[in-house]
Amino acid sequence: MLAQFTNKLIGFVLTMLAAAVLVFVVLEVLPGDPALVMLGPDAQPDTLAALREQLGLNQPVVFRFLSWIAGMLWGDFGISYAYNVPVLGLVADRLAVTLPLALMAILITVVLALGLGVFAAANSQRLRGQLVMAFTQFGIAIPSFWFGLLLILLFAIHLGWFPAGGFPEWSKDPIASLHALVLPACALALVQAAILTRVTRSALLEVLHEDFVRTARAKGLTRREVLWRHALQNALVPIATVMGLQFASLVAGTIVIENVFALPGLGRLIFLAVEQRDLVVVRVIVVLLVGMVILMNYLVDIAYLFIDPRLRTRRA
Amino acid sequence: MIGAQTGRFAKIRYRLGASWLSLWLGGFITLCLFATAILSYFWTPHSVARMNMRARLQAPSLDHLLGTDHFGRDILSLLMIGSQSALKIGIVAVAIGLVLGVLLGLAATARGGWFEELAMRASDLLFAFPVVLLAIMLAATFGPGSVTSMIAIGVHNIPIFARLTRGGAKSILAREFVMASRVAGRSSSYIAALHVLPNVLNILVVQATISFAIAILADAALGYLGLGTQPPTPTWGRMLKDAQSFLSQSPYLAIFPGLAIAFTVLGLNLFGDALRDLLDPRSSQGR
Amino acid sequence: MALLEVEHLTVSLPTSDGWVHPVDDVSFTVSRGEILSIVGESGCGKSTTALAVMRLLAENVRIAGQIRLDGADLLQLSEAEMCALRGNRISMIFQEPMTALNPVKTIGFQIMEPLLVHTSMSRTEAREKAIDLLARVGIDQPARRINAYPHQLSGGQRQRIVIAMALACEPDLIVADEPTTALDTTVQRQILDLLLRLVSETSIALMLITHNLAVVSEVADRVMVMYGGRITETGPTSDVLAHPIHPYTKGLIGALPRADLPPGERLVPIAGVVPRLVDMPSGCALADRCPAVIDACRRARPAERMIRPAHQAACIRA
Numbered sequence: 001m002l003a004q005f006t007n008k009l010i011g012f013v014l015t016m017l018a019a020a021v022l023v024f025v026v027l028e029v030l031p032g033d034p035a036l037v038m039l040g041p042d043a044q045p046d047t048l049a050a051l052r053e054q055l056g057l058n059q060p061v062v063f064r065f066l067s068w069i070a071g072m073l074w075g076d077f078g079i080s081y082a083y084n085v086p087v088l089g090l091v092a093d094r095l096a097v098t099l100p101l102a103l104m105a106i107l108i109t110v111v112l113a114l115g116l117g118v119f120a121a122a123n124s125q126r127l128r129g130q131l132v133m134a135f136t137q138f139g140i141a142i143p144s145f146w147f148g149l150l151l152i153l154l155f156a157i158h159l160g161w162f163p164a165g166g167f168p169e170w171s172k173d174p175i176a177s178l179h180a181l182v183l184p185a186c187a188l189a190l191v192q193a194a195i196l197t198r199v200t201r202s203a204l205l206e207v208l209h210e211d212f213v214r215t216a217r218a219k220g221l222t223r224r225e226v227l228w229r230h231a232l233q234n235a236l237v238p239i240a241t242v243m244g245l246q247f248a249s250l251v252a253g254t255i256v257i258e259n260v261f262a263l264p265g266l267g268r269l270i271f272l273a274v275e276q277r278d279l280v281v282v283r284v285i286v287v288l289l290v291g292m293v294i295l296m297n298y299l300v301d302i303a304y305l306f307i308d309p310r311l312r313t314r315r316a
Numbered sequence: 317m318i319g320a321q322t323g324r325f326a327k328i329r330y331r332l333g334a335s336w337l338s339l340w341l342g343g344f345i346t347l348c349l350f351a352t353a354i355l356s357y358f359w360t361p362h363s364v365a366r367m368n369m370r371a372r373l374q375a376p377s378l379d380h381l382l383g384t385d386h387f388g389r390d391i392l393s394l395l396m397i398g399s400q401s402a403l404k405i406g407i408v409a410v411a412i413g414l415v416l417g418v419l420l421g422l423a424a425t426a427r428g429g430w431f432e433e434l435a436m437r438a439s440d441l442l443f444a445f446p447v448v449l450l451a452i453m454l455a456a457t458f459g460p461g462s463v464t465s466m467i468a469i470g471v472h473n474i475p476i477f478a479r480l481t482r483g484g485a486k487s488i489l490a491r492e493f494v495m496a497s498r499v500a501g502r503s504s505s506y507i508a509a510l511h512v513l514p515n516v517l518n519i520l521v522v523q524a525t526i527s528f529a530i531a532i533l534a535d536a537a538l539g540y541l542g543l544g545t546q547p548p549t550p551t552w553g554r555m556l557k558d559a560q561s562f563l564s565q566s567p568y569l570a571i572f573p574g575l576a577i578a579f580t581v582l583g584l585n586l587f588g589d590a591l592r593d594l595l596d597p598r599s600s601q602g603r
Numbered sequence: 604m605a606l607l608e609v610e611h612l613t614v615s616l617p618t619s620d621g622w623v624h625p626v627d628d629v630s631f632t633v634s635r636g637e638i639l640s641i642v643g644e645s646g647c648g649k650s651t652t653a654l655a656v657m658r659l660l661a662e663n664v665r666i667a668g669q670i671r672l673d674g675a676d677l678l679q680l681s682e683a684e685m686c687a688l689r690g691n692r693i694s695m696i697f698q699e700p701m702t703a704l705n706p707v708k709t710i711g712f713q714i715m716e717p718l719l720v721h722t723s724m725s726r727t728e729a730r731e732k733a734i735d736l737l738a739r740v741g742i743d744q745p746a747r748r749i750n751a752y753p754h755q756l757s758g759g760q761r762q763r764i765v766i767a768m769a770l771a772c773e774p775d776l777i778v779a780d781e782p783t784t785a786l787d788t789t790v791q792r793q794i795l796d797l798l799l800r801l802v803s804e805t806s807i808a809l810m811l812i813t814h815n816l817a818v819v820s821e822v823a824d825r826v827m828v829m830y831g832g833r834i835t836e837t838g839p840t841s842d843v844l845a846h847p848i849h850p851y852t853k854g855l856i857g858a859l860p861r862a863d864l865p866p867g868e869r870l871v872p873i874a875g876v877v878p879r880l881v882d883m884p885s886g887c888a889l890a891d892r893c894p895a896v897i898d899a900c901r902r903a904r905p906a907e908r909m910i911r912p913a914h915q916a917a918c919i920r921a
Contacts, residue, residue: 018441023453031457125662141529141582143536146556146574149563157564164563211702217659218697219717219768220690222683233707245443252446256537260560271541274456282456286449293444308707309752 001305001312012298017069019290024065027283033057038081038277051081055280068283077284082276087284090269097167098265101181101188102254108189109196109250110243116193117200117239118227124205132197139194144253148187148260155183165262184261188253192246199242203235210234236307244300248293339590345583353399362390364397364550376568383568385558391569394550395576401462401551402580405544406531408466410524413473418520420474421481422512425489436482439475447472447534448541455543465544469531480523484516518595525588529581536577552577604674605632606808607656607776611668614648614655614832623880625651627832628668633776635806638799640823640840642813642855646877648832649812653778656810657695658685672776690717694769698781700761704753710737710764711749717771736767740797759790766797778810783818795822816859820844828852831878831888834907838914848916850893887918895920 031037035051051057056064071078077087116132123129156164162183168176207213208231216226255267262268266285273281304311376383383391417439424435451468458464488511538544539553547554552573559569614626626648633639641649654660656670658677670677672692677685689695694717697703705713714733718724724732730749737745740763753761762782769777779798783791799822802809811823819826819840826843828836828851836849847853854873875892884890886901893900899919907917 015437015441015444018437019444022441022445026453027457037457137582137585138578141578141585143533143540143553143574143577143581145537145540146570146577149556149560149570149574153563153567153570157567211697211699212705214659215695215697215703215765215768216705216716218657218689218695220686220688220720221716222686225720230705230708234705248444248446252448252537255446255448255452256541259541270452274452274460274543277456279456282452286453289446289449290444293446297444310706310754 004305004312005302008298008301012294015294016291019294020069020287021065023283023286023290024068027279027286028064029061034279038279040277054079072284072287078280080273080278080281082273082278082281087281090281091266091284091288094264094266094269096170097181097263098254098258098267100178101184101258101263101265102250104181104185105188105192105250105254108185109192109246112189112193113196113200114232114239116197118204118232120197120201121204121208121231122223122227124201133201136194136197139190139197142191144187144191145256145260147190148184148257151183151187152261165260167261167263180261180263184257184263187260188250188257191253192250195246196239196242200235200239203238204231207231207234233307237304240300240303240307244297247296251289251293335590335593337590338586339594342583342585342587342590345579346587349399349580349583350403352396353403356393356396356400360390360393360396362393364389364393375566383566383572385555385569389550391555391572394555395552395572398550398552398555398573398576399580401545401549402532402535402577405462405466405469405535406528409469409473409531409535410527412466412470413477413527414520414524416470417474417477417479418481418513421478422485424478425482425485425512432482435478439478442471442475445472448537448543451538451541451543460543460546462545462549465535465538468538469534472534473527473531476523476527477520480519481512481516484519485512488512488515522588522592522595525584525591529584529588532577532584533581605634606673607633607810608671608674609652609656609668610671612652612655612670613667614651614660615665615667616661617663618881620881622665623883625832625880626655627883629829629832629834630668631827631834631837633808633810635775635808636802637825638802638809638811638823640811640813640819640826641829642816642819642826643829644814644877647829649814649829650780651832652829653695653780653810653812656778657689657693659689659695687721690768690774691721691772692774693776693778694772694774696762696765696769696777696779696782699785700758700765701785703765704761706753709750709752710756714749714764714768714771717768721772732771733767736770737764739770739801740764740767741793742767758786759793762786762790762794763797766794766801770801773805774807776808776810778812780812781814782811784813784815791818798822816844816855828855831883832880833888833904834915834917835889836914836916836918837907838911842911842914846911846914848910848914848921849918850895850920851889852916 028034033052035048035055035057036043039048039051056067059067068078075088077091079085080087080090083090116136120129120132123132151162152164155162163180167180170177204227208227213226213231216230217223221229254265255270257263258265258267259271266289270282270285270289273279273285385391385394420435420439424432447469450472451464454464454468455461535544535551536553536556539551540557542554542557544553545551555573556570559566559573562569609632610630612626612629613624615622615624629648629652631639641652643649651660655666656677658666658680660666666678668678672688677688680688704710711730711733714736715726715729718729718732719726722729734745734749737748742748742760742763748756753764756764766782782798783794786794795818798809798811801807811818813819823840825838826840827834828843828849830851836843836847836852843852844856847856851873873889873892873894878884878888878891884901886903887893887896887905890896890900897920905917905919907915908921909915910921
């Protein structure tokens with residue numbers, strides 16, 4: 001099992017490196033002169049020259065890339081051009097919003113999807129099971145940011161139960177901060193849960209045809225016990241796979257939803273950075289977010305080993 | 317067991333029945349969408365080119381069936397015109413993903429070896445970039461716009477098509493008739509084009525429908541963020557962005573564009589899922 | 604009173620061509636310490652009979668008649684009451700040991716499960732008992748093997764695990780559906796010996812379903828031959844095998860591999876195939892395949908008649 005861990009770790013590092021190269025190429029090499037992009041076509045030649053110097057653009061490309069990577073490994077993420085502060089601090093502040101938001105959304109998604117998925121599988125021949133499936137069709141079709149708007153309309157404007165946007169700092173009032181994340185997390189979770197519910201159901205239905213399910217019933221377990229204790233873990237491999245893939249769309253959703261609810265997270269920051277042409281910040285956040293997605297997929301890979309003992313003995 | 321088996325057959329038959337229903341329903345919605353887009357080139361209930369500040373933010377009425385926006389423009393007309401860019405971007409994005417993805421998938425299987433490994437790793441890597449991030453990177457360097465949106469969504473579509481093509485190609489290349497043509501001295505790319513493409517067409521068509529739906533969702537999000545098609549061209553996503561400022565005064569502004577997106581996507585998804593069930597009943601239960 | 608009394612058991616299932624009856628008016632009994640073997644070709648209704656006794660058939664299937672365990676009709680029980688019986692007083696052994704176990708749970712978990720569900724044992728006690736059971740079904744180093752996963756065991760060992768699970772709560776009745784069919788010949792032998800030993804040690808009643816008459820002749824006290832969902836012949840094993848009455852039984856016996864024939868040359872019992880459930884003949888189910896058929900066979904369904912003591916057959920020509 002240790003060998004499999006190391007193999008996967010090497011794969012993770014290589015993928016991260018490749019992702020960094022891709023980001024670097026798109027944001028640093030393709031535009032030709034990043035300084036020109038950041039300052040716009042009307043920039044003075046001496047300002048341009050100064051920025052080039054500051055960004056180290058006079059160095060060869062490979063050197064720039066390597067020093068960028070080396071810097072990030074040492075915790076030096078560069079200086080934001082628009083804010084003129086270290087990017088690391090900026091990002092760390094915003095992560096305190098984005099990370100809890102994403103975790104909350106994942107939690108809601110998993111609880112909702114497993115519950116509904118098991119329910120739909122247990123009742124696949126009945127109307128109530130079919131109704132759940134019909135609802136998931138709608139869930140998949142609704143854009144998360146529109147669902148966010150609808151939630152604001154109902155729960156913030158009409159009922160006044162939740163704030164329509166904004167975010168009080170954690171240090172001031174943690175409860176209020178958490179409260180402000182509920183609607184955005186729900187908006188994010190809906191689509192994800194709809195997809196995951198479908199996956200859970202079909203994976204379970206597949207498993208329910210297996211012989212061991214009948215064995216478990218012959219032992220005297222009820223249908224419900226068989227579903228949760230025996231079927232679910234067997235269905236978990238496809239469910240985990242989809243969860244890993246969904247994480248990318250969750251990250252994308254976070255960017256959009258933070259803008260809907262005016263939450264000062266990474267998504268909001270990167271969006272503003274694009275408007276301000278702050279390539280330094282854009283670059284770091286893109287790598288960070290993509291890194292999270294890749295990390296998640298490797299965690300899922302490792303999770304397989306815990307879900308299915310048969311995979312532990314197989315050579316990677 | 318006998319009981320379970322007949323139960324399963326009954327279910328397949330039942331599901332195929334339901335599939336035909338989704339096929340017609342989804343097809344109908346999709347057709348309406350295309351019809352609306354084409355119609356809007358010639359006629360809309362009101363002109364949206366001029367602002368009319370006296371008629372701004374009106375609730376739905378007989379004159380303006382879905383009300384007016386903050387510039388006094390007719391919402392229904394805007395939605396109709398908005399369908400143009402939704403379809404355009406969807407089609408171009410799927411075309412980019414389809415063409416490049418299929419080429420990549422075919423090339424990977426035909427060449428094999430390190431090239432295949434590299435191509436598939438690269439397409440896996442693209443999977444890790446959410447559409448919005450791709451669009452943000454492009455917008456940061458080249459500026460926002462419909463082209464940014466098309467390219468971002470299109471590139472994001474490459475991996476899935478590459479993967480499907482390669483998967484189908486792998487199983488077909490192993491079959492006898494392909495072996496025969498290999499023995500007959502045909503080149504790999506000839507075999508790929510002649511034998512593989514017709515055989516994976518089903519899967520590709522189904523995926524194209526689903527990707528089309530996803531593209532429309534993604535474009536709406538980009539439009540909402542202001543990274544996609546720029547004003548004055550009306551888009552559904554942009555309309556929702558504008559509506560957010562008037563959420564408490566004119567909530568219907570935020571309702572109708574969202575419904576337009578949701579129904580379009582629902583129609584395409586129903587159509588795609590039904591197509592998949594009917595073309596390949598074994599690939600069962602939803603996604 | 605026999606332990607299990609099945610009376611007029613009919614299993615009906617809906618198809619697009621109307622209701623069909625995979626099991627049609629079947630009555631039999633099994634006593635404590637007795638091995639009753641149900642024999643027939645595949646599709647004759649023997650597995651369905653077994654699953655009907657367990658009440659594990661699909662939900663859309665209808666079961667009529669009576670299945671009495673110690674006098675109490677199982678068909679009248681609620682699903683919850685039935686769950687309390689399954690794995691406790693009646694347990695089942697399946698044909699495919701390779702797929703009958705949950706691949707992601709340890710065998711210890713799976714053997715302990717019926718104990719934890721049906722008894723008030725603690726986890727530690729259940730674990731002790733599971734180790735005992737493993738030893739009893741002939742697994743080496745049971746204390747170590749209890750943490751193994753099914754894929755780490757051979758087919759024969761897995762079948763032993765399934766048997767251990769079935770034995771866990773010391774049931775009154777075990778229903779074994781082709782327990783040796785999927786195994787190698789030598790392993791078959793061992794598993795049969797194990798079952799025989801367990802039945803003689805305790806007073807378990809065993810319902811042994813098989814298509815293999817050789818197995819029947821070695822272990823069964825009584826044999827019940829089924830065809831087309833109906834009973835064709837019942838009686839003491841030695842009597843039925845030595846003096847078969849029904850043409851179908853004769854056919855089955857004639858198809859047994861014999862020393863005077865080259866190995867592997869297995870005869871088809873009787874020419875023709877089992878009729879499909881939807882076009883089951885109204886008279887004798889065997890009519891279309893029977894060498895001794897007469898017109899009267901097609902007219903009415905033959906009743907079971909006592910031909911010799913304790914030996915019944917459903918054939919008008921007997």
